[in-house]
Amino acid sequence: DQQVKQNSPSLSVQEGRISILNCDYTNSMFDYFLWYKKYPAEGPTFLISISSIKDKNEDGRFTVFLNKSAKHLSLHIVPSQPGDSAVYFCAAKRSNDYKLSFGAGTTVTVRA
């Protein structure tokens, strides 16, 4: 049962524009959400996270928004750069638990 869903397998955006990646979850017990970035032939690396007590968290060009009522979160990358081309995984967990549930990933391609 897929508890975290990323319905867009790919996204193409022009350099300098905004990239918006979406993620939906079904388990209402999840209260901590993370985004991982993965380059080819490398493991995922942690990018940014958000706790359910917040609705926004910002780190440089990356901002994550959480809508608990809709069980939806999104990652905004502004401005998008060629080095942002990668696969982005959304993940969720309960804060007192270790187990991460991952989405299937969204491949972002930033065009020059």
Next chain:
Amino acid sequence: EAGVAQSPRYKIIEKRQSVAFWCNPISGHATLYWYQQILGQGPKLLIQFQNNGVVDDSQLPKDRFSAERLKGVDSTLKIQPAKLEDSAVYLCASSLVPQSETQYFGPGTRLLVL
């Protein structure tokens, strides 16, 4: 700080053969995870170790998969015998504590079963 190391990086075997993967976590990380990532899907947790003890192996197909972390540092994951559907990337990750928000992933071992 050295990252999570995994070997081999790639492996091609025939079905019914055996294969083993090795992982060396970040120094001082007590918690180690093995994930399976099938093409087009997100990583799925197979097993979690806390030091040399198993915390969760509920998703590990125990009829063919086994894992150990004898001295609480390195870990090996074995598949015997392999099936076609085992073709995937096997990721090892480690964290300082079990509930850590951040798991550090290795580069993975890409397995192809023919």
